[in-house]
Every structure is written in C-alpha cells, then in structure tokens.
Amino acid sequence: MAREILYLEIARALRDQLGSEGYGPGQLLPSEGSLASTFGVSRVTVRKALERLTAEGLIDSRQGFGWFVVAVPLRQSLDTLTTIDAQFEAAGRRPERRLLKFSFTRPEPRARAVLGCNSTLLVSRLNLADDEPIGRNSAWVPQDLALDLTRRSVEQHSLHELLGLVLAGATQVVTAVGSSPEDSVLLGISIGTPLLQINRVTRDKRARPVLYSEAVYNPLMTEFVTELPAASIESAGLRVVQGA
Amino acid sequence: MAREILYLEIARALRDQLGSEGYGPGQLLPSEGSLASTFGVSRVTVRKALERLTAEGLIDSRQGFGWFVVAVPLRQSLDTLTTIDAQFEAAGRRPERRLLKFSFTRPEPRARAVLGCNSTLLVSRLNLADDEPIGRNSAWVPQDLALDLTRRSVEQHSLHELLGLVLAGATQVVTAVGSSPEDSVLLGISIGTPLLQINRVTRDKRARPVLYSEAVYNPLMTEFVTELPAASIESAGLRVVQGA
DNA sequence: GTTTGAACTTGTATTGCAGTTGTCTAGTAT
C-alpha cells in the first residue's frame, strides 16, 4: 500500500548491516559501483543512501579511498520521528547541532537541585536547520555518566542516544519566556521575542534523575505537541506556578 | 437525510488506517492520484481530506515527494481531561470563568479546517483566579452538539463536562506568542508579553474531532507539564511548524 | 628506490524522464 523510496530502503538495509557481524568501526564498505550493482540501482541512488548515513554519523568517506564505518548504530529508533532533527530531515531540511559549551562544571542551582550532585558535564548546543537557528539546548549530566562523551559525539547524537538510557520516564515543563540577550544573539532575534522554554527531567528505570535540560526554541519554527490518551492527574496539562 | 460529505469520509478512513499496522511515523502514504482512484473520487477531494489530517497534526507533505505520517492518533478511553480550574482549586485558589463571547457563528478558518463544519458555537471565556486574570480560552463546538449549552452553563462548567461525550483523545499544540492588543487588555499585561498558547483538538471515541479550542495563558502564573511514561515516550515532543 | 601509469576509488556535474505535490481554471450539481 505505502510507497517506498529506493534510497531510503537502501539506507535502511546498510544501517542494518552496520550493526551486524563483520562491520566494526574502520571497516571499509564496498565501492559505490559494486553496491549499485548488488542493489540493482544507479550510483546516484547509492550515494544518496550513503549521504544519509553520513548525516547520521555512521560512516564517512575519502575521495579516491572509499567509504568506511565510524560508528555502529546506537539505537534502532532512528527512523522514527521522535527528535526534532529527524523531523527536519523528514521535511527535507538539513539539521545541525553546533556545540556551544562542553565543560565539567558545578551545575547551576536548578540543575543541582534536580540531579543532586555537585559535579556535572554541561553540554550546550545550538540547533539549526539549513543554517537557520532553531533553538538552544543546555543539558547537565552527572559526571559519572558523562565520561564517555566527546565533543564530536554530542554534536552528532542526542544525549538520550549517547547515554544509552533505558528511559523510564521524563517530566517536561513548558513555558513561554522572552528572549534573553544571549539567546537573542544565538537565535538571531530581538530581545524579548516570545520563546518556547522546555525544562526536562529524565529518569532511569530506578526513578533516579539522570539528565536535566533547559531548552528554548523559536516558536515560529517549532511547536510542542502532546497526545492525550488517558488523562490522569499527572498527565499533560496546565499547572499553577508555585508562589505566583 | 443529510448528504454524506465525501472528503470527511475519506479523512476518517485514512485516519483509521494511520492507527493500524504498517503506518508508523515517517511512513509514506500512497500518492494523491492512487488514493483518488482507489476511493473513486477526484484528486481535489483527496487533497481536502489530506489537508484536514494536516490540520489535525497527523500528516505532512513535501512537494514532489509525497505525504508522510508524523504522528499516529491515540485512541483510548479518557474520562477526565484535567482542567485548569481543578488545578487552581487544588492549589487553594478561587477560579472563575467570565464569559466574553457566546454566539453561533461561522468558525475561523483554523477551526473550520479541524471540525469540518460551517456552523459552530463560539464560546470565549476569561479565566481568573482570585480575581486575577490568568488566561483566555476560545472554543468552537459544532452546532449540533451545542444546542443544549447556555450562557449560564458554560460559565460554571467546562465544555468537556457539558458535552457529555465519551472523549477518547486530544492533541494539544503548545507554542509561545506575543500578547495581542485584545488579550493585553483582558489579561492586564503589556502588548508583546510572551504568552503560552495552547491549541487543542478533542476527539470522540471514533477519533472524530468534536471540539477545537485556542487558549492563551500568562506563563507567570501557569506552566504546561507533561509526564512521559516509558511506554509512550513518543506521545509528546517538539514538532516542526508547517511551512516554517 | 623512484617514477610512471594503469586501474581503481570518490566528488561533481549534466541530461532526461517519470512521478508527485502545489495551484490554478472551468464547469456541474445540490
């Protein structure tokens, strides 16, 4: 019933192979020509599939040399549209994460209160689509969970993927704020422009907070959507701000 | 005997298919042409159905590429949609609904695109807590469902209670906007102040939209909270704004 | 050991065609 796009199917097939035996990091892939003949498509189509995997940070290439693996897929949920980046890609735009901060610091009071630890890694990133700034995301990770993270990896993947968390739940608080002077520069907007602010606490399966993030997004390009099935008391809804 | 509206029937058929097997987020729909031939209608009619589903936030399209799923409608029993008033009462404050508009009118284009009918009741109310304005809520109800509503009743009860329907789900879209001149007067704030805007589509158990509401709230006094259990981690999140 | 060059590889164009969405216009029926 549903249509299929050839190069997306090939990208999916290759992605599956990368995770299987025999394809570790550094391994050379078959040439574009041989891939084209084995899949029975043209070289252009193979290249579009390879470029997609490059955007996902799985492979890379050198002219005259070939394509090689740089990482194996972390989680299988790459083809779903759970992250904004995946949605921008589906909409035919080129998402990018630009690293602003990557430092082991004492967390800000809010983050410290949530995570309950004094040494954290602060990762601050600017989200762009087609070189147009979309939003800023600042996240605090407890130091003991952040030792494997590198500057490269956090530019190409979401923290949820990198931390390999078995997500047991998250709480998101959405508010509207006026753009701060810093964010105005980053996002290319004037001070005071309404922004969508999302503060999220992610917990592991033992209900321990493992990630606290504060993000602001330009509401002209993003919106926050919730699907409500069975509304319990703690489900999505407005809440009174304490002390208001 | 009212004539059946073709594109509404087609929209309903497609909406049912989206929830069924094989149609996860990111999946491509058949082309408009093939849909037109399978349903036995013209392409224009298919497009009207697709545009409706777009307004509901279920699908999106790219020129030359096709239509693809961005979210699958959730359908479960839902007996209590939490209201702001309940939250304020729980916080020990005195909520009040002040009626601004109560008129049978043609719905605005956005509401019309979602509800798919030309005659609706528009109920606009100002929400207050302890005589302090906190937000404005405008809701469109299809006329045939609104005949029992009175000015008195909508001031004292939520529309979800009054409609007496078995509501089975809702999709909420949250964005940040600057306060309009009208809302600034109502809420006692200056023009351009960031406000939290919540557009909600409420569906009955057959996943048919029965209520569309647009509300703005002062973020200083309210915030929007979503709890994400591990199972439905995809039910809430950022989404790309159409046409941004 | 160096150099040369053939045979590979990727990078980057181009043309052409079919299929798809976006957007009109004209016309009919209820």
Add this chain to the structure above:
DNA sequence: ATACTAGACAACTGCAATACAAGTTCAAAC
C-alpha cells in the same frame, strides 16, 4: 455558497545514465 469533477500547468523529487575531475593504490618500468 459549497461540494465535487476534470483538466492543465509549474515546480519539485527520485532515479537512471553518462561524463569528467581528482584522489588513492599498486605494480611494472626505470
């Protein structure tokens, strides 16, 4: 006025086919 059909055209995408430039590898020739 609204729902619907039929058709036409522009603009975009997917894909094949081809060509050429530029980098890498490797072995034969010097």
